[in-house]
Structures are given as C-alpha cells and as structure tokens.
Amino acid sequence: MRIGLLGTGPWAARVHAPALAAHPDVTLTGVWGRRPGAAAQLAAANGTRAYDDPDALFADVDAVSIALPPDVQAPLAARAAAAGCHLLLDKPVATTAGDAHRIAAAAGRGAVASVVFFTVRHDPAPETWITEQAAKGGWFTAHADWVASLFADGSPPGPFTESPWRRERGALWDVGPHALSVLLPALGDVTGPDAVRAVRGPGDTVQLVLRHTGGATSTATLSLTAPAAAAGAGVELRGEHGVTTLPDGGIGPEAAFARAVDALLDSVRTGEPHPCDIRFGVRVTEILEAAEADLARGPATAG
Template identity: 65%
Template sequence: MRIGLLGTGPWARMVHAPVLAAHEGLDLAGVWGRRPEAAKELADLHGTRAYDDVEALFADVDAVAVALPPDVQAGLAVRAARAGCHLLLDKPIATTPEGARAVVRAAEEAGVASVVFFTTRFVPEAAAWIAGQAAVGGWFTAHAQWLGSVFVSGSGSPFATPWRGEKGALWDVGPHALSVLLPVLGDVRRVTAAAPGPGDTVHVVLDHTGGASSTVTLSLTAPPAASGAGVELRGAAGTARLPSGGPDAFAALTRAADALRAAAETGRPDPCDAAFGLRVTEILTDAQTLLDAGRP
C-alpha cells in the first residue's frame, strides 16, 4: 500500500514517519506539510518525496496518514477520501460534529477504509482487557483518568502545540478515555455533568447505555509526579483495572496501519473507524457545551 504522510510536526517526526517508512506492508511515497521546507526535511530523512501540492500526493497514493491538528485534519481527510485514499487518522478526527460527519460521509461515499489512531486500542494487552471486560458485563461504575504534564512550566514537551493549548485536555486526551469506556460500558446516553479543575483539568460524568455511569478526569497541566493514565471498573464481578504501563506508540501505530490495510482489503469496517471517531467528537462537544455553560 502506497501511503502519504500529511503533517511535519512532532508526532509526524517522532512516530508517524519512522513507523510508516519501516512498515513492511507500506511504501511511504511522500510527505506534505503546511511548511514546505519542513516537508522536504522530513521526506529527505526517510528517503521519500516532498509534495508541494497535496492533491498531487493524493493522486499518487492508496492511503494517507494524518498527523495534523484536528481542525486541519478534517478538511484534508474529506479531500483525500474523495480522491480515493484510505484514511489513517489521528484523534480527535475533528473539533465539531459537523466536521467529523463530513469525514464519515466522504469515506462512505468513496468506499474507502478509515482507522482512527486511538493509541490504547492498538496495544495488545489493553485491547484484550477491553474485550474481556466487555464480555464480563455487569459493570456498575467506572473511573478513567488521563493526566499529562504537557503545559507545566519547564516540561519542554514537544506536544505543547497551539491546538492543544487552545482546546485543552478534554479534546486531546479525552478521546483516549472514551475509546476505552465506550466498548466496555456502551455508548453514552447523556453527558450528565462537566466541571473545570485546576489548569485545564476537567471532570466529566457520563451515563452509559449499558446502565453504568462513569467519571473521567483529564488534564494536560498535572504535576509531573501526578501524571499517568488509568481506568478502574467496579461491578458484579468485582474490580478490574486497565493494565498499567505507557503504550509503545511505535508498535501501536504499526498495528493501526495493519488494521487499515485489513479494512481496505476486506471491506469490513474497523471498530476504530471514522464513524467511531464521530461519536467521540459528539460526546466531547456535549461535554464542552456543559463546561462553557458553567463558566461565568
């Protein structure tokens, strides 16, 4: 599968380009970026071509991987799908339900496959745990927390990007929490509460179709010693916790690329396709609406 990379930022440089270039089932055919000089530098590093015209890249590849801010990703994903390219997207796929629906509609109309890179879902241990807990059922409540220190003074994080600073933890790490909770507890019937905490921290309460409720705590401004992610379930079967340990982003993206190839070859949608990405965007939007309504 010939694949093009859209984006030249830290995630593209550190993860996407190395993984796509090394993948045995992919040919990294080109790189496009909003800064042509950065696209050339990244393309040269991996022995491929830099494109100034994104439509020319679409015409030359079977698929695209996107490592761009979500508001930029959505429009380009629509154009790529209409050009017949399968989509390996980042989360969230858009910052509005309308933008996410446009991506889903374009992929469906073009008959192309889509996979959204929810990192945890492509970690084997975590994926097995999620499937196992969904099969157990009977969960009463759950708590998920994704706490990062991206915007803590002195962190020097390469991911302290403008879109994360603007949208905050809800939109950056909220998708990770939802990607675990939804397949276990069922879809969200209603976001019942959303409240701010220190920094960009938010607390969200969800009512699930399976009958359980969950709380989600998210932050990109947590003290480094408090950072980390986890999910705990409580129900008739007792207590279950998501396996600890940070995901290997390289291995996870490799598996996401494998999932895209499988979906393209078989025509069977992946569980983490653009339609699932749309549902995550809708839930995040409901939470954001409650947060905004509660601000003075």
C-alpha cells in the same frame, strides 16, 4: 499499499514517518506539510519525496496517514476520502461534530476504509483487556484518569508544549479521546438527556460524568496542567465481575502505530470496519462537543 503522510510536526516525525517507512507492506510514497521546508526534510530522512500539493499526493496513493491538528485534519481527510484514499486518522478526528460527520460522509461515498489511531487501542495488552471487558458486560461504573503535566507551571519545554491547538483546546480534546476510547467499548455508548456533564477544575482540568447505555455511569479526570507528581493514566471498572484495571501498555507509540497500519490494511483487505473507524471517531467528537457545551453552561470552577 501506497500511503502518503500529511504533517511534519513532532508526532509525524517521531511516529508516523518512521513506522510507515519501515512497514513491510507499505510504501511511504510522499510527505505533504504546511511548511514545505519541513516536508522536504522529513521526506529525505525517510527515503521518500515531498509534495507541494496535497491533492497531487492523494492522486498518487491508496491511503493517507494524517498527523495534523484536528481542525486542519478534518477538511483534508474529507478531501482525501473524496479522492478515494483510505484514512489513517489521528484523534480527535475534528473539534466539531459537523466536521467529523463530513469526514464520515466522504468516507462513505468513497467506500474507503478508516482507522483512528487511539494509542491504547492498538497496544496488545490494553487492547485485549478492553475486548475482554466489553464481552463480559455487567459493569456498574468506571473511572478514568488521564492526567499529564505538559503545561504545568515549571514543566520543561518539549516537542508537544509548542502545540497551539493543545494549548487552545486543552485536556478535554487532547486526552479526553483516550479515556473515551476505553470507557465506550466497556460500558456502551453515552445516551439520553443530560448524559454528558462536565465541570472545570484547576488549570485545564475537566471532570466528566457520563451515563451509558443500560444505566451504567462513569467519570473521567482529564488534565494537561497537573503537577508532575500527580501525572498518570488509568481506568478502573466495577461491576458484577468485581474490580479490574486497565493494564499498562508495553510497546510504545511507534509500535502501536505500526499495528494501526496493520488494522487499516486488514480493513481494506476484508471489507470489515475496524472498531475504531471514522464512525467511532465521530461519536467521540460528539461527546466531547457535548462536554464543551456543558462547560459553557456551568460554573467556571469546581468546588
């Protein structure tokens, strides 16, 4: 499959480009970015060419892999789908439900396959655990922690600390999708009046309370501004089967992304939608948008 890469930032350079270039069933056809010099450099490092025009890249490929901020990703993904390109998207697919639905509508009209790269859903141990817990059912409640110190006071600079969209949108939009990618398959969709509640904590910390189909509830703590000693991620489920926790991933984001590429190839070949396709990406965006709206209505701080 001929795949084009949109994006030239740290995530594109560290994960997308090398995984695509090394994949035995993929040809990395070209790279487009908002910075032409960076696109040329990334393309040269991975044995391909840079494109000045994304539409020209769409015309030369079967699929696109997107490593761009969500507000930039959304319109380009819709254009790529309209051009007949299968989609390998990053989370969140957009930061408004309207933009997410526009991607889904374009993908439907173009009859293209899609996979959203939720890292934990493409790591074998967590992926197997999530599938098993969803099959069991009977979960009463759950709690997720996705807590990082990326923007904490005194944290050292790194490739992702310069991300404007992460600073603007915060933990709700950056790590919230990871938590939802585990909670939704295990407990079911979030439905009903006031099914999404959110409260602000210190820094960009957000506490979510969700009500799922069938009556189960879950909570999630999301932060990019926690002290380094408090950082970590985990999910605990409680129900008629007892208590179980999400196992640690063991393969790293690069290998997980390669498995996301495999998932897209499988979906294209079989015609079967992947569990993390654009429709799932839309639902995650809708829930996050509802949480943001609840934050706007509620008190400014917790406690």
